[in-house]
Amino acid sequence: MQAKPAEPLAPTDPELLRQLADLVGPENVSATLPDRLAYSRDLWPFTTIEVQHGHLGPAPDGIVWARSIEDISKILRWARDRRVRIVPFGGGSGVCGGTFASGGGFILDLKRMDRILSLDPVSLTLKAEAGIIGERLERELNARGFTMGHFPSSIYCSTFGGWVATRSAGQLSTKYGKIEDMILGLTAVLPDGRVMETRVAPRTAAGPSLTQLFVGSEGTLGVIADATVRVWPVPEVRLFRGYAFPDVQSGLTAIRRTLHAGVRPAAVRLYDELDTFIIGTGKGAAAMRKDADGHASPGLKKVLLHKAQSLAIAYPRVAGLFEDLLPETCLLILGFEGGKELSEVEESVARRLCVEAGGKDLGPEPGRSWWERRYSVSFSLSPVYEEGNFADTIEMATTWDKIQALYDGVRATVRKHAMIMAHFSHAYPEGVSVYFTFAGASRDRQQAQALYQKVWSGAMEACIAAGGTITHHHGVGVLKAPWMAAEHGLGLELIQALKRQLDPDNLLNPGKLGL
Amino acid sequence: MAKKLWSAHQREIDYCTYCPKLSRFVCPVGLATRSEAYTPTGKMTMLHLLRSGAVPYNAETAASAYKCTGCRSCTATCEHRIDVATVLEAARAESVRRGVAPPAVAEHDARVRSHGNPFGADLAKTAAEVVPAAYRGRRAEVGYFVGCATLRHSPQVVRDTIKLFEALGVDFGVHFPERWCSGYPSLSLGNVETFRALARGHRDALARYSVVVSGCPGCVRTMRDRYPEGKAALSAPVLHVSAFLERYLTQGKLKPARKYGKLVAWHDPCYLNRYLGVVEPPRRLLETATGAPPREFRWCRRDAACSGAGGGMTVTNRAIAREIARARVDEFRATGAEELVTGCPSCVRWLGKAGAPTRDLVSVLADSL
Numbered sequence: 057m058q059a060k061p062a063e064p065l066a067p068t069d070p071e072l073l074r075q076l077a078d079l080v081g082p083e084n085v086s087a088t089l090p091d092r093l094a095y096s097r098d099l100w101p102f103t104t105i106e107v108q109h110g111h112l113g114p115a116p117d118g119i120v121w122a123r124s125i126e127d128i129s130k131i132l133r134w135a136r137d138r139r140v141r142i143v144p145f146g147g148g149s150g151v152c153g154g155t156f157a158s159g160g161g162f163i164l165d166l167k168r169m170d171r172i173l174s175l176d177p178v179s180l181t182l183k184a185e186a187g188i189i190g191e192r193l194e195r196e197l198n199a200r201g202f203t204m205g206h207f208p209s210s211i212y213c214s215t216f217g218g219w220v221a222t223r224s225a226g227q228l229s230t231k232y233g234k235i236e237d238m239i240l241g242l243t244a245v246l247p248d249g250r251v252m253e254t255r256v257a258p259r260t261a262a263g264p265s266l267t268q269l270f271v272g273s274e275g276t277l278g279v280i281a282d283a284t285v286r287v288w289p290v291p292e293v294r295l296f297r298g299y300a301f302p303d304v305q306s307g308l309t310a311i312r313r314t315l316h317a318g319v320r321p322a323a324v325r326l327y328d329e330l331d332t333f334i335i336g337t338g339k340g341a342a343a344m345r346k347d348a349d350g351h352a353s354p355g356l357k358k359v360l361l362h363k364a365q366s367l368a369i370a371y372p373r374v375a376g377l378f379e380d381l382l383p384e385t386c387l388l389i390l391g392f393e394g395g396k397e398l399s400e401v402e403e404s405v406a407r408r409l410c411v412e413a414g415g416k417d418l419g420p421e422p423g424r425s426w427w428e429r430r431y432s433v434s435f436s437l438s439p440v441y442e443e444g445n446f447a448d449t450i451e452m453a454t455t456w457d458k459i460q461a462l463y464d465g466v467r468a469t470v471r472k473h474a475m476i477m478a479h480f481s482h483a484y485p486e487g488v489s490v491y492f493t494f495a496g497a498s499r500d501r502q503q504a505q506a507l508y509q510k511v512w513s514g515a516m517e518a519c520i521a522a523g524g525t526i527t528h529h530h531g532v533g534v535l536k537a538p539w540m541a542a543e544h545g546l547g548l549e550l551i552q553a554l555k556r557q558l559d560p561d562n563l564l565n566p567g568k569l570g571l
Numbered sequence: 572m573a574k575k576l577w578s579a580h581q582r583e584i585d586y587c588t589y590c591p592k593l594s595r596f597v598c599p600v601g602l603a604t605r606s607e608a609y610t611p612t613g614k615m616t617m618l619h620l621l622r623s624g625a626v627p628y629n630a631e632t633a634a635s636a637y638k639c640t641g642c643r644s645c646t647a648t649c650e651h652r653i654d655v656a657t658v659l660e661a662a663r664a665e666s667v668r669r670g671v672a673p674p675a676v677a678e679h680d681a682r683v684r685s686h687g688n689p690f691g692a693d694l695a696k697t698a699a700e701v702v703p704a705a706y707r708g709r710r711a712e713v714g715y716f717v718g719c720a721t722l723r724h725s726p727q728v729v730r731d732t733i734k735l736f737e738a739l740g741v742d743f744g745v746h747f748p749e750r751w752c753s754g755y756p757s758l759s760l761g762n763v764e765t766f767r768a769l770a771r772g773h774r775d776a777l778a779r780y781s782v783v784v785s786g787c788p789g790c791v792r793t794m795r796d797r798y799p800e801g802k803a804a805l806s807a808p809v810l811h812v813s814a815f816l817e818r819y820l821t822q823g824k825l826k827p828a829r830k831y832g833k834l835v836a837w838h839d840p841c842y843l844n845r846y847l848g849v850v851e852p853p854r855r856l857l858e859t860a861t862g863a864p865p866r867e868f869r870w871c872r873r874d875a876a877c878s879g880a881g882g883g884m885t886v887t888n889r890a891i892a893r894e895i896a897r898a899r900v901d902e903f904r905a906t907g908a909e910e911l912v913t914g915c916p917s918c919v920r921w922l923g924k925a926g927a928p929t930r931d932l933v934s935v936l937a938d939s940l
């Protein structure tokens with residue numbers, strides 16, 4: 057696509073740059089074109105479509121890096137005095153436009169604050185600065201004999217502080233919890249520059265939780281400088297088991313009964329028919345594939361699948377036909393980890409419950425191969441976009457009684473516009489989250505974006521109608537802001553009032569979370 | 572419409588542009604700058620925008636592609652094995668052609684053209700001091716390719732290499748050119764013409780050997796894989812000295828007379844590790860010399876972090892290259908070792924400048940003879 061040369065970016069006010077350089081040192085301020093362009097996007101697919109067509113998102117005036125809590129304070133005080141907008145930025149892996157500098161302003165990048173501050177081997181707590189990249193943090197912990205148990209698919213590209221700011225969930229959340237379950241305390245710098253450190257305690261009854269106020273605040277209420285979380289010893293064993301279920305419903309029943317029996321698998325992944333078929337092309341899922349469709353040549357199948365996928369992306373109706381032809385198999389993977397004794401008992405109880413619910417035992421292989429390739433799905437985005445298509449994910453959650461209706465409702469609306477598949481990967485005794493992946497195609501940017509918006513509006517309305525929450529772990533950003541009122545009702549006014557109190561001029565990450 | 576830029580690399584550029592920055596956590600430049608612009612995704616996106624005409628091709632936008640050490644950490648992490656370093660190198664060559672490369676690039680080129688090496692140094696004098704006349708250009712089975720960085724910064728390593736070869740009874744001669752540089756730095760900065768001229772200059776003189784051995788992994792890789800592009804393909808195989816010496820270890824000929832006394836850690840040079848695939852031989856050699864396996868860095872083998880010395884970054888982006896070295900030296904300190912041993916003259920120098928006590932593997936081996 058040959059784009060028209062974009063309008064040159066408006067030059068940044070040199071006086072602002074000079075003032076910032078005085079505050080934090082010139083090496084921590086940039087307004088170069090490469091930097092301004094790079095920070096004009098996070099991983100919101102809407103902007104990736106822009107880039108696909110040679111366009112760019114809104115560029116910030118510049119970037120400022122904080123090296124300490126004091127730096128953050130100085131920057132926020134300065135911004136308030138000068139009425140300059142500030143957008144906190146971790147890894148920019150957010151998928152909802154949460155780091156968009158729509159009305160200009162400066163990006164406040166936290167990655168120069170990336171130290172591990174303390175690791176307490178007795179209480180099993182870790183305190184680290186916000187800007188450390190997830191995979192580097194986890195490897196450092198592993199080398200010292202610990203794990204956070206937090207494995208988002210974006211662990212290679214997201215930051216510790218970003219996880220807290222978005223209420224992130226990892227692939228083993230059913231055992232270790234989401235970030236809000238792991239967090240024990242944090243230090244936040246308020247929009248006026250004051251520093252608030254919450255108390256670290258196993259539990260407290262001293263009024264509402266101020267730690268949780270900042271978890272999921274997406275950079276709108278303050279800047280998270282560091283956080284203290286729970287860690288675990290590196291697990292002694294890691295056990296997997298795969299099952300084939302005839303449909304989504306029986307698979308969900310098995311998960312529910314397992315959770316209700318008090319068993320806590322680390323990994324729970326139930327794929328619907330289409331998702332099962334697609335991941336079934338992965339090398340290691342051979343056991344499941346054999347069960348599903350006998351003995352098709354894997355090479356030929358891969359080619360056919362690729363063709364079918366491209367067709368289905370371009371023509372959602374084909375996807376519908378295609379789905380009707382799919383073998384009726386839903387793959388469930390359960391993973392258990394921790395001490396050997398307990399994990400083995402949990403695994404065997406879950407196995408009995410799964411078989412009773414109609415699951416066919418596929419042995420450990422599908423799970424092991426998923427674990428080995430657990431980040432492959434993130435790598436698969438490149439080929440989708442390179443072929444001119446787009447893809448995104450929608451993650452919602454609800455209680456067990458409503459999950460089937462939510463799943464059916466969202467699929468029914470999205471299927472009209474795009475290919476859609478789903479898996480269920482974060483389970484709780486009271487309910488579960490569903491993670492839809494959709495893919496669409498259009499050679500024309502405006503059409504692609506219109507299609508994209510249609511899918512999202514349809515999905516959000518269907519979710520609200522079914523009584524689900526509009527997001528389980530990706531957060532809101534600008535993408536889901538229009539549905540915040542439907543999500544929270546009066547509650548949104550409360551958040552807005554708080555925002556006005558803390559940040560009367562709406563300078564800290566404006567426009568996100570519906571604020 | 573004019574032919575689009577870098578069409579041969581369209582797939583690589585697109586893949587990285589649409590990639591959720593999955594190799595950022597290993598990119599030394601991305602880590603040192605903590606800037607989104609200099610993650611592998613950021614740098615490749617700049618090429619995507621230049622290709623699509625969305626941004627002007629000028630000195631400011633061209634500078635991005637110079638922020639790469641060529642370490643290939645990204646490629647090693649990438650499930651698509653995208654060779655970002657090579658694509659960025661092609662971009663640098665284009666920037667030189669357009670005259671928008673950083674000024675240091677032309678200055679470098681002038682030095683190489685006038686002196687045959689990037690330092691603008693008279694290396695003939697040093698060479699005459701360290702290479703005994705009898706070995707200069709001697710016809711033999713093995714040709715020792717010294718390389719300009721070793722000659723300039725660690726002449727003692729040349730003496731030690733000769734000492735080792737003599738002790739092992741290797742039939743060798745020392746390639747003794749007028750222009751000591753293999754051309755690797757010119758190639759990586761985008762000075763392609765100069766690279767080609769250097770490559771052709773070495774080709775004929777190297778034809779007399781059945782195997783070429785060098786202590787510089789950048790030179791080995793350039794001669795082995797890139798000389799054909801300069802129409803200077805070598806007929807002989809090219810080996811890093813550690814891979815060459817390992818044969819003597821296997822044959823039981825390399826036996827240390829005394830243990831090397833210091834506790835050492837092994838730094839994997841990027842070119843040795845991720846380009847030449849030589850990972851275990853230096854470790855085995857070090858174990859022989861010291862009596863124990865070397866200490867390992869937290870990020871080692873396939874995941875080893877760069878020293879910052881590659882890709883011409885010490886010429887174009889010195890402050891970043893220094894920051895990369897500082898991080899690696901911090902990692903060295905955490906190993907608890909007394910000495911950082913490696914197998915690349917540029918790593919020895921650059922990590923040494925950043926405060927680590929560094930030594931070349933060959934010197935450790937020579938000491939233990």
Ligand SMILES: Cc1cc2nc3c(=O)[nH]c(=O)nc-3n(C[C@H](O)[C@H](O)[C@H](O)COP(=O)(O)OP(=O)(O)OC[C@H]3O[C@@H](n4cnc5c(N)ncnc54)[C@H](O)[C@@H]3O)c2cc1C
Pocket residue numbers: 098099143144145146147148149150151154155166186207208209210213214215216217218219220221222223224225226227273274275276278279280281434529530531533565568591
């Ligand atoms: C391929 C891919 C896979 C993903 N998989 C998962 C997954 O498995 N689980 C999951 O939960 N998410 C996932 N995500 C989404 C994303 O990685 C998470 O939302 C992540 O937590 C964002 O972290 P970040 O550091 O990149 O934050 P950013 O994108 O930089 O920021 C996200 C939001 O938080 C704010 N923010 C960031 N840091 C701070 C701070 N220190 N203080 C205050 N505000 C801050 C920003 O202003 C912004 O609003 C995925 C994304 C991609 C692209």
Ligand code: SF4
Pocket residue numbers: 438586587588590591592593594595611612645646648649650651652653654655
């Ligand atoms: S090299 Fe691979 S992992 Fe890195 S940005 Fe490119 S596609 Fe992504």
Ligand code: SF4
Pocket residue numbers: 597598599600601610611614638639640641642643644645646655656
């Ligand atoms: S080769 Fe190394 S420096 Fe260059 S982009 Fe890849 S990881 Fe970064």
